[in-house]
Amino acid sequence: MATLVPPTAAPPPPVIQPEKVDYLNLPCPIPYEEIQREALISLKPELFEGMRFDFTKGLSPRFSLSHSVFMGPTEIPSQSPEAIKIPTAHYEFGANFMDPKLMLFGRIMTDGRLNARLKCDLSENLTLKANAQLTNEPHMSHGMFNFDYKGKDYRTQFQLGNGALFGASYIQSVTPHLSLGGEVFWAGQHRKSGIGYAARYNTDKMVSTAQVASTGMVALSYVQKVSEKVSLASEFMYNYLSRDVTSSFGYDYILRQCRLRGKIDSNGCTSAFLEERLNMGLNFILSAEIDHRKKDYKFGFGLTVGE
Numbered sequence: 001m002a003t004l005v006p007p008t009a010a011p012p013p014p015v016i017q018p019e020k021v022d023y024l025n026l027p028c029p030i031p032y033e034e035i036q037r038e039a040l041i042s043l044k045p046e047l048f049e050g051m052r053f054d055f056t057k058g059l060s061p062r063f064s065l066s067h068s069v070f071m072g073p074t075e076i077p078s079q080s081p082e083a084i085k086i087p088t089a090h091y092e093f094g095a096n097f098m099d100p101k102l103m104l105f106g107r108i109m110t111d112g113r114l115n116a117r118l119k120c121d122l123s124e125n126l127t128l129k130a131n132a133q134l135t136n137e138p139h140m141s142h143g144m145f146n147f148d149y150k151g152k153d154y155r156t157q158f159q160l161g162n163g164a165l166f167g168a169s170y171i172q173s174v175t176p177h178l179s180l181g182g183e184v185f186w187a188g189q190h191r192k193s194g195i196g197y198a199a200r201y202n203t204d205k206m207v208s209t210a211q212v213a214s215t216g217m218v219a220l221s222y223v224q225k226v227s228e229k230v231s232l233a234s235e236f237m238y239n240y241l242s243r244d245v246t247s248s249f250g251y252d253y254i255l256r257q258c259r260l261r262g263k264i265d266s267n268g269c270t271s272a273f274l275e276e277r278l279n280m281g282l283n284f285i286l287s288a289e290i291d292h293r294k295k296d297y298k299f300g301f302g303l304t305v306g307e
Contacts, residue, residue, distance in 0.1 A: 021175055021176065025153075026152075026153035026173040026174075026175070026176060027153065027173055027176060028150060028151065028152065028153055028154070028155065028173065029153075029154070029155055029171045029172070029173050029179035029181070029200070030155075030171075030179075030200075031148060031155055031157065031171070032155065032157060032169035032170070032171045032181050032183060032198065033157070033169070035171070035181070035198050035200050035209050035211070036209050036211075036219070036221050036235075038207045038223040038231070038233070039207070039209070039221040039222075039223050039233045039234075039235055039250075041231075041233075041252055041261070042223070042231060042232075042233040042250035042251055042252040042261055042262075042263065043233055043235055043248050043250040043263050045261045045262075045271070045273035045287075046273070046287075047271055047273060047287045047289050047298070047300070048070075048072065048287050048298075048300045048302070049072045049073060049287070049289075049298040049299065049300045050070065050071050050072015050073060050300050051069075051070070051071045051072060051300065051301060051302060052068070052069070052070050052072075052285070052300065052301075052302030052303075053068065053069045053070075053302060053303050053305075054066065054067070054068045054302065054303070054304045054305065054306075055067045055068075055305045055306055056096075056304075056305070056306030057306060058306070062097060062098055062099055063095075063096070063097050063098075064095075064096045064098075064306075065093075065094065065095055065096075066092075066093070066094035066095075066096065066107075066306075067091070067092070067093060067094075068091070068092040068093075068094070069089075069090075069091055069092075070088075070089065070090055070092070071087075071088075071089040072087075072088065072089075072300060073085035073086060073087055073088065074086055074087075074088045090109050090110045090111060091109070091110050092107055092108070092109045092110075093107070093108055094106060094107045094108075100121075101120065101121040102119070102120050102121070103117075103118070103119040103120075104116075104117070104118055105117040105118075112135060112136045113133065113134070113135045114132075114133070114134040114135075115131075115132070115133050116130075116131065116132050116133075117129075117130070117131045118130040118131070125149055125150045125151065126147065126148070126149050126150075127147075127148040127149075127150070128145070128146070128147060128148075129145070129146040129147075129148065130143070130144065130145050130146070131143070131144050132144070141162075142161065142162055142163070143161060143162050144159060144160070144161040144162075144165075145159070145160045145161070146158070146159050147159075153172065153173040154170065154171065154172040154173065155170070155171050156168070156169065156170045156171075157169045157170075159185070163187065163188065163189035163190070164186075164187065164188025164189050165185070165186070165187050165188070165189070166185065166186045166188075167183065167184065167185035167186070168183065168184055168185075169181060169182070169183035169184075170182060170183075171198070171200075177201055177202055177203055178199070178200070178201050179199070179200045180197075180198070180199050180200075181197070181198045181199075181200075182195070182196060182197045182198070183195070183196045183198075183213075184196075194213055194214045194215050195213070195214050196211060196212065196213035196214065196215075196217075197211070197212055197213075198210065198211045198212075199211075204225070205224065205225050206222070206223060206224050206225065207221075207222070207223040208221070208222050208223075209221045209222075215241075216239040216240050216241030216242065217237070217238075217239055218236075218237070218238040218239070218240065219235070219236070219237050219238075220235070220236040221233065221234065221235045221236075222234050222235075228254075229253065229254040229255070230251070230252070230253055230254075231251070231252040232249075232250070232251055232252075233249070233250045233251070233252070233263075234247070234248065234249050234250070235247065235248045235249075235250075245266070246265055246266055246267060247265065247266045248263050248264070248265040248266070249263060249264055249265075250262060250263035250264075251263075257276060257277050258274060258275060258276035258277065259274070259275045260272070260273070260274050261273045261274075267291075267293055268291065268292035268293040269289065269290070269291045269292070269293070270289070270290045270292075271287075271288065271289040271290070272286075272287075272288050272289075273285075273286070273287050273288075274286040274287075281305060281306055282303070282304070282305055283303070283304040284301075284302075284303060285300075285301060285302040285303070285304065286300070286301050287299070287300040287301070287302075288300075
């Protein structure tokens with residue numbers, strides 16, 4: 001006679017212990033000025049109107065020359081609701097030096113403007129950044145020096161510019177995913193000062209930021225990484241002094257041979273930016289923007305040759 005064996009009881013489900021946060025070993029946050037980096041990739045592509053051609057020739061592993069030609073209209077200020085444009089064309093010559101601890105970029109245009117940028121690692125944690133623009137127009141030349149210090153779980157920056165401009169920012173990791181920061185500035189030439197606060201929360205799938213400043217600006221952004229190649233972004237901008245409100249929605253889609261970015265905002269402006277890799281070192285660019293409120297339509301195409 002068979003013996004009945006009682007069924008064994010199912011093992012209890014494993015108890016998930018909450019992850020303990022090591023507050024003495026937090027990650028280093030991104031710089032304060034790049035707190036909306038992921039959102040700006042989708043919402044603020046480098047749009048242009050007309051034709052653009054960029055050519056870069058490497059002379060050595062660290063030194064290269066660049067040539068840029070642009071032909072297209074330029075908007076001039078006017079009191080009418082419709083944009084007034086005049087045809088323009090200019091050529092730009094550039095020189096680049098790239099080293100692991102030193103980067104130099106220089107650009108000079110046919111209208112006499114000179115742009116220069118510098119990035120130098122003074123030490124393992126301290127970096128000097130500088131940019132300047134020189135022009136023949138009075139009171140239009142400017143320069144800026146930034147000293148960035150990267151700590152173990154924080155970053156701080158000090159800015160010094162012409163016109164008695166001083167600024168400082170600090171951002172601190174509070175948890176492995178949350179960082180908080182603030183900034184202050186003083187423009188002595190215009191007798192203006194300001195203070196701002198920011199928060200950033202990021203995971204492997206999303207990035208959320210919030211910023212508020214005494215200048216009246218309130219900015220909220222959210223980026224959702226749908227997959228490794230698709231990201232969706234949204235932004236809300238509000239100025240409590242002028243009562244201006246703008247909301248935007250954008251996308252970033254990376255295909256095998258091209259990258260498509262675009263956005264649409266509450267002001268009736270729609271834009272798209274396409275970069276397609278035709279061959280090694282050859283990229284084709286399409287840019288389009290439609291402003292339904294101003295009845296302004298912009299379209300541009302270009303080629304980029306060289307890496």
